[in-house]
Amino acid sequence: MAEEIRIVQPKEYYKRxxxxxxxxxxxxxxxxxxxxxxxxxxxxxxxxALIKIGNTTVICGVKAELAKPDADQPKDGxxxxxxxxxxxxxxxxxxxxxxxxxxxxxxxxxxxIADSQCLLSESLxxxxxxxxxxxxxxxxxxxxxxxxxxxxxxxxVSALRNTVLPKVTVDEETGDIQTDPTTRVPLQVTCCxxxxxxxxxxxxxxxxxPTREEESMATGAVTIVxxxxxxxxxxxxxxxxxxxxxxxxxxERAFTHGRxxxxxxxxxxxxxxx
Amino acid sequence: xxGMELLSDQGYRLDGRKPNELRRILFKxxxxxxxxxxxxxxxxxxxxxxxxxxxxxxxxxxxxxxxxKVLINCQYSMATFSTQDRKRRPRGDRKSLEMTTHLKQTxxxxxxxxxxxxxxxxxxxxxxxxxxGNYCASVNAATLxxxxxxIPMKDYVIACSGSYIKDTPVVDINNLEESSxxxxxxxxxxxxxxxxxxxxxxxxxxxxxxSPVMDQIMAGCxxxxxVLNQKVxxxxxxxxxxxxxxxxx
Numbered sequence: 380m381a382e383e384i385r386i387v388q389p390k391e392y393y394k395r396x397x398x399x400x401x402x403x404x405x406x407x408x409x410x411x412x413x414x415x416x417x418x419x420x421x422x423x424x425x426x427x428a429l430i431k432i433g434n435t436t437v438i439c440g441v442k443a444e445l446a447k448p449d450a451d452q453p454k455d456g457x458x459x460x461x462x463x464x465x466x467x468x469x470x471x472x473x474x475x476x477x478x479x480x481x482x483x484x485x486x487x488x489x490x491x492i493a494d495s496q497c498l499l500s501e502s503l504x505x506x507x508x509x510x511x512x513x514x515x516x517x518x519x520x521x522x523x524x525x526x527x528x529x530x531x532x533x534x535x536v537s538a539l540r541n542t543v544l545p546k547v548t549v550d551e552e553t554g555d556i557q558t559d560p561t562t563r564v565p566l567q568v569t570c571c572x573x574x575x576x577x578x579x580x581x582x583x584x585x586x587x588x589p590t591r592e593e594e595s596m597a598t599g600a601v602t603i604v605x606x607x608x609x610x611x612x613x614x615x616x617x618x619x620x621x622x623x624x625x626x627x628x629x630x631e632r633a634f635t636h637g638r639x640x641x642x643x644x645x646x647x648x649x650x651x652x653x
Numbered sequence: 654x655x656g657m658e659l660l661s662d663q664g665y666r667l668d669g670r671k672p673n674e675l676r677r678i679l680f681k682x683x684x685x686x687x688x689x690x691x692x693x694x695x696x697x698x699x700x701x702x703x704x705x706x707x708x709x710x711x712x713x714x715x716x717x718x719x720x721x722k723v724l725i726n727c728q729y730s731m732a733t734f735s736t737q738d739r740k741r742r743p744r745g746d747r748k749s750l751e752m753t754t755h756l757k758q759t760x761x762x763x764x765x766x767x768x769x770x771x772x773x774x775x776x777x778x779x780x781x782x783x784x785x786g787n788y789c790a791s792v793n794a795a796t797l798x799x800x801x802x803x804i805p806m807k808d809y810v811i812a813c814s815g816s817y818i819k820d821t822p823v824v825d826i827n828n829l830e831e832s833s834x835x836x837x838x839x840x841x842x843x844x845x846x847x848x849x850x851x852x853x854x855x856x857x858x859x860x861x862x863x864s865p866v867m868d869q870i871m872a873g874c875x876x877x878x879x880v881l882n883q884k885v886x887x888x889x890x891x892x893x894x895x896x897x898x899x900x901x902x
Contacts, residue, residue: 421782422698424734434686438781440734463743465730467704467777469687473712474728517733519743519779521702522685591687 390581390596397584404433404590409632411588414640416533416647418541426542426566430534433590434524436468439534441516441542445556448504448511456503456511460488462518462531469523469591484528487614488518488535491604495572495611498539502567506549510556514542525590528602532574537644541651542566572606573640575633579619587632603630605637659830660819667830668697672823675813675873676786678880680794682801682888690802694794697827698784703794705802707774722766724773727757729791731780752788759792759812759841759851765805774804785828786814792841792851793877800885810850811878812841815870817858822866824873838863840870844878847871 385392385403396403406412412433421427424440448455462484466472477485492498503512516538518531546562549555578589578597586593594600599618604611610630615621621629660666670676676697685691688704695701711718718724729752730744743749760776776798778791792812799806815838816826823830831837836858841851858866 421700421732421734423737423782423784427734436685438732440732442734442739444739461733465743465777465779466706466728466775467688467702467730467779468685470706470709515733515739519732521779522687524686 389592393580393593393596397580402586402593408584409587411636412590414533414643416537416643418537418647419651424538425544426538426540428534428537428541430530430537431522432526432530432533432588434522435520435526435530436522437518437520437527437530437534439516439518439531439538441514441538443542443544444513444515445505445510445547446513448508450508452500453508454504454511455500457513458489458492458498458500458503458516459513460492460516460518460535461485462488462520462527464520464523464527468520471523484518484531487528488516488531491532491572491574491612492535495570495604495606497536497570497572497606498566498568505547509554510547510549512544523591525592525594526576526588529574529576529588532572532604533640533644536568536571536573537647539566539568540571540644540648570606571641571644572604572611573633573637574602574604575629575636576600576602577629577632579621582619585625585629587636601626601629603633605630605633607637607641608634659833659835660821660823664821666818666823668827672818672821673869673872675825675876676827678877680797680881680884682797682885688798688802690798690800690804692794692797692801694790694797696786696790696793696825698782699786699790700780700782701787701790701794702779702781703791703798704777704779705774705795705798705804706777707802708769708772708804709774711771711773718771718773721770723764723769725757725761725764725766725776726773727753727760727776727778729753729756729778729780731783731787735780735783752791755788755851755853756791756795759810760795760799762850763806763808763810763843764799765807768805783828785826785831788812788839789814789825789841793881797881797885808843808845809878809881810841811844811874811881812839812851813870813873813877814839815866815873817862817866822862822869824869838866838870840867840874842871842874844874 415431417429420429425443426441429438464481543563543565546559548557579599601615680694682692690705733740789812796810815824836856839853
């Protein structure tokens with residue numbers, strides 16, 4: 380019987396649960412889903428990570444290429460994040476060019492890297508004006524069960540921390556490029572930005588780490604990106620207006636969550652020998 | 654260059670396998686919640702994911718619907734980080750389109766298509782890491798995903814590749830053996846009735862050598878089938894026992 384109500388009247392179904400401060404998957408309103416992180420799982424990539432938040436699964440691979448820098452910024456390398464939501468991950472996505480959501484996610488990833496300064500584009504410089512690294516950070520969602528933003532962010536940071544590049548030198552006189560594959564240099568990732576997403580249910584309740592079903596019923600959402608003790612960005616794409624108190628509350632919870640996720644990434648990195 | 658020989662005088666290949674030896678196979682069914690059926694398969698260093706949606710109503714233009722059989726929609730895609738050199742596009746390039754067509758044709762032949770007229774089955778394959786034998790791994794993963802989705806088929810479809818190196822037929826070739834310019838034979842078979850669904854050969858091979866290579870690949874397919882079938886049946890038995898326990902209270 381319960382399953383029928385869930386399909387016919389999902390909102391009513393959820394309301395009955397939320398009245399008792401619990402969600403249909405047995406979580407409390409402020410409870411996160413369990414996170415599984417696997418770093419260095421794709422050996423063809425320079426760096427990689429796979430994350431599972433509940434059922435949501437995202438894999439991230441970093442590939443590096445050499446390129447000539449732009450003339451006006453001779454020291455800046457290129458960081459190109461790209462998020463893919465293929466039809467494989469959910470029946471809501473159609474084959475074809477990337478949808479709006481995927482493009483928004485890609486842009487958000489690029490913004491967060493720039494805003495948090497976790498990886499400076501100058502650090503990708505090999506020889507000013509001549510040669511820089513291009514980092515292609517490809518994120519593929521494999522199973523879409525809500526909160527892809529948070530998952531992408533963890534996967535991205537973990538994959539960057541896992542990335543090692545071969546040492547490349549440019550001969551000053553001849554301009555020859557020499558690669559030394561035996562010496563491997565890790566990227567200079569300075570910090571660990573973590574996103575925390577909340578949704579607003581029925582214009583009043585705040586739920587953390589939403590599933591796909593919860594996302595589809597949400598009347599609003601807010602994502603807070605923290606980095607250690609600093610706020611990095613707040614993203615509230617319209618929807619139900621929130622009071623300042625509510626936002627403050629969210630920020631506070633985001634900081635606690637951010638620290639936990641950072642610890643998880645550190646612990647997982649320690650267990651990976653590379 | 655003794656170290657670079659594809660087949661050493663002692664009869665070992667570059668990765669230390671015997672000519673008739675397969676790479677290690679690991680797989681898991683039912684890994685995703687959103688899809689109706691899903692599977693993850695590793696053959697050596699080739700890692701593939703497959704997801705199956707359906708049978709469901711036709712999406713997009715209704716004119717594609719067939720009144721007598723189900724429409725099979727495939728998409729083969731390779732993650733941009735799956736190869737040594739970064740791929741420009743994960744899908745839509747010629748190689749991927751060819752692979753998509755091959756997968757579609759293969760599964761068109763084995764799924765009992767007449768059972769679901771006017772509907773559609775989606776098979777999505779994503780290669781996460783590639784080390785040769787992408788088609789084979791994709792077919793094997795998709796078969797497992799279809800089993801997981803409970804879609805009726807005539808038999809398993811098992812694919813395996815092979816080559817002819819130094820007068821010896823070798824099976825399940827890896828990226829190095831594939832790209833060294835030798836010939837490559839790919840076969841998809843129904844292992845129980847030993848029928849061939851898909852056969853592709855490129856590069857030159859003497860007529861007399863084809864049949865030993867095909868025999869070797871057929872043996873490889875039987876071995877892969879044995880590995881897959883054993884675990885699938887085990888899991889099924891476990892689940893049946895569990896259901897029985899639940900039913901009896």
